[in-house]
Amino acid sequence: MASQILPLELIDRCIGSRIWIITKSDREFTGTLTGFDDFVNMVLEDVTEFETTPEGVRKKTKLNQTLLNGNNICMLIPGSNGPDS
Amino acid sequence: MASQILPLELIDRCIGSRIWIITKSDREFTGTLTGFDDFVNMVLEDVTEFETTPEGVRKKTKLNQTLLNGNNICMLIPGSNGPDS
Amino acid sequence: MASQILPLELIDRCIGSRIWIITKSDREFTGTLTGFDDFVNMVLEDVTEFETTPEGVRKKTKLNQTLLNGNNICMLIPGSNGPDS
Amino acid sequence: MASQILPLELIDRCIGSRIWIITKSDREFTGTLTGFDDFVNMVLEDVTEFETTPEGVRKKTKLNQTLLNGNNICMLIPGSNGPDS
Amino acid sequence: MASQILPLELIDRCIGSRIWIITKSDREFTGTLTGFDDFVNMVLEDVTEFETTPEGVRKKTKLNQTLLNGNNICMLIPGSNGPDS
Amino acid sequence: MASQILPLELIDRCIGSRIWIITKSDREFTGTLTGFDDFVNMVLEDVTEFETTPEGVRKKTKLNQTLLNGNNICMLIPGSNGPDS
Amino acid sequence: MASQILPLELIDRCIGSRIWIITKSDREFTGTLTGFDDFVNMVLEDVTEFETTPEGVRKKTKLNQTLLNGNNICMLIPGSNGPDS
Numbered sequence: 001m002a003s004q005i006l007p008l009e010l011i012d013r014c015i016g017s018r019i020w021i022i023t024k025s026d027r028e029f030t031g032t033l034t035g036f037d038d039f040v041n042m043v044l045e046d047v048t049e050f051e052t053t054p055e056g057v058r059k060k061t062k063l064n065q066t067l068l069n070g071n072n073i074c075m076l077i078p079g080s081n082g083p084d085s
Numbered sequence: 086m087a088s089q090i091l092p093l094e095l096i097d098r099c100i101g102s103r104i105w106i107i108t109k110s111d112r113e114f115t116g117t118l119t120g121f122d123d124f125v126n127m128v129l130e131d132v133t134e135f136e137t138t139p140e141g142v143r144k145k146t147k148l149n150q151t152l153l154n155g156n157n158i159c160m161l162i163p164g165s166n167g168p169d170s
Numbered sequence: 171m172a173s174q175i176l177p178l179e180l181i182d183r184c185i186g187s188r189i190w191i192i193t194k195s196d197r198e199f200t201g202t203l204t205g206f207d208d209f210v211n212m213v214l215e216d217v218t219e220f221e222t223t224p225e226g227v228r229k230k231t232k233l234n235q236t237l238l239n240g241n242n243i244c245m246l247i248p249g250s251n252g253p254d255s
Numbered sequence: 256m257a258s259q260i261l262p263l264e265l266i267d268r269c270i271g272s273r274i275w276i277i278t279k280s281d282r283e284f285t286g287t288l289t290g291f292d293d294f295v296n297m298v299l300e301d302v303t304e305f306e307t308t309p310e311g312v313r314k315k316t317k318l319n320q321t322l323l324n325g326n327n328i329c330m331l332i333p334g335s336n337g338p339d340s
Numbered sequence: 341m342a343s344q345i346l347p348l349e350l351i352d353r354c355i356g357s358r359i360w361i362i363t364k365s366d367r368e369f370t371g372t373l374t375g376f377d378d379f380v381n382m383v384l385e386d387v388t389e390f391e392t393t394p395e396g397v398r399k400k401t402k403l404n405q406t407l408l409n410g411n412n413i414c415m416l417i418p419g420s421n422g423p424d425s
Numbered sequence: 426m427a428s429q430i431l432p433l434e435l436i437d438r439c440i441g442s443r444i445w446i447i448t449k450s451d452r453e454f455t456g457t458l459t460g461f462d463d464f465v466n467m468v469l470e471d472v473t474e475f476e477t478t479p480e481g482v483r484k485k486t487k488l489n490q491t492l493l494n495g496n497n498i499c500m501l502i503p504g505s506n507g508p509d510s
Numbered sequence: 511m512a513s514q515i516l517p518l519e520l521i522d523r524c525i526g527s528r529i530w531i532i533t534k535s536d537r538e539f540t541g542t543l544t545g546f547d548d549f550v551n552m553v554l555e556d557v558t559e560f561e562t563t564p565e566g567v568r569k570k571t572k573l574n575q576t577l578l579n580g581n582n583i584c585m586l587i588p589g590s591n592g593p594d595s
Binding site: 383407 | 498
Binding site: 440448450452459460461462466467468488489490491492493494496497 | 514517518519550583584586587589590
């Protein structure tokens with residue numbers, strides 16, 4: 001049987017690295033992952049938030065340390081610097 | 086392995102400091118964090134609520150001690166004074 | 171470390187006092203808090219309900235003893251008499 | 256400390272009396288409460304359902320014994336005969 | 341204290357009888373109740389589904405044995421043959 | 426008391442037979458049921474998906490072995506070959 | 511009785527193979543499945559994301575290793591290379 005990687009293992013390996021997170025409300029974030037818990041709540045540092053305004057304008061906001069609610073996360077891409085990379 | 090900070094640890098360190106909270110219904114709050122529980126329900130003091138009215142007008146409301154329902158919180162930014170800072 | 175107040179403690183202290191409650195469906199209530207449980211279901215007396223009709227008209231309705239479903243509550247402000255105060 | 260009334264106690268006291276129930280989908284019901292459980296599923300008799308049609312017309316429907324799903328209930332007002340009272 | 345009837349008791353008594361079920365997505369069903377479980381998932385026989393199309397046309401569809409997901413049920417009326425009765 | 430059939434019993438009897446499944450997002454599927462679990466996640470073979478495009482066009486798609494998420498299922502009709510039968 | 515295949519067994523057999531995943535927000539993904547857990551959170555490699563923009567344009571995006579939140583998954587088709595295959 002092919003070897004498996006468990007979701008929480010994947011996130012654990014990403015500690016200290018960049019990660020791209022897409023939420024259910026279509027907000028996107030990139031940042032350095034500094035912590036998480038079993039509910040996949042995530043602590044990021046050196047964060048950029050990507051938003052598309054109702055008028056279709058792509059907006060980028062720099063944020064400091066940020067905690068994201070796990071139950072609002074749709075998908076995450078370890079090692080990626082987001083939609084511009 | 087890089088050291089980790091757990092989400093609830095991050096919030097715990099923020100007790101007594103300013104925090105910026107964004108909810109799933111796009112209401113935003115800044116305030117001084119005075120308490121929280123495992124469901125991330127949060128008690129704030131000296132609160133400002135930021136709302137955008139349907140007509141696009143940014144509205145700011147001062148509130149006293151306020152309790153926010155954790156399951157409605159999308160993200161939080163410790164140490165920040167919100168969208169104007 | 172700064173002292174903490176737990177969310178349910180905050181609500182407990184509010185028994186017998188006025189409280190302003192905002193729900194996820196944007197209905198707002200003020201009333202005297204006479205009881206609650208661990209799910210933050212709340213019993214109010216001498217209640218005023220604030221609603222904005224689709225036409226934008228602010229409507230106020232007086233209600234007797236009322237029980238609000240906790241999982242529909244977005245935020246609450248102890249000691250406040252609501253949007254008009 | 257002021258005396259408390261727990262939510263389920265309030266409902267229990269209402270057995271055999273009239274009650275007004277408002278759901279998350281804005282349907283409203285009045286009826287005589289004949290039973291309930293810990294999930295606040297509610298059994299009503301001699302029921303009137305109040306609905307507002309998309310055209311804004313207030314519609315009243317008489318129903319026999321009815322069971323309402325607790326997780327769809329937004330608020331309830333014991334002893335009340337609904338919006339017309 | 342007035343005698344109580346528990347929600348699951350009410351449903352249990354309805355086994356073998358007609359029942360009218362309204363779901364959260366506004367589909368309505370009548371049928372003979374032949375089984376249910378603690379999550380109020382319901383097995384119906386000799387079923388009629390009532391739907392209102394986007395154009396406002398009332399559509400009736402005959403179905404055989406049908407299983408309805410309990411968490412999608414809004415209310416049920418034991419002994420009733422639905423909106424036409 | 427009339428004899429009962431439990432929901433999971435009904436599904437179990439349907440293993441190896443055709444079944445019509447309607448989801449909460451109005452997608453419909455027919456297929457041969459080859460497995461399920463307690464969360465009513467369902468494994469189908471020889472599957473046809475029925476969709477109505479925003480323009481109102483009925484679209485049919487043939488799929489191989491498919492797993493449907495139970496919490497997205499609204500209703501199911503054992504032994505049926507779907508809306509065309 | 512016909513033999514059964516349990517949902518998690520089906521996914522387990524798919525480790526190392528291609529899989530097509532459709533989410534509740536209508537995003538679609540194909541990729542090689544490299545891991546999953548009991549909540550059906552899924553780790554994919556060599557991923558293509560299929561999106562339909564509000565203007566109806568089909569957009570394809572190549573992604574590296576990606577983790578999808580199980581509670582946002584609607585259906586999955588093991589062994590398939592997605593809507594183009």
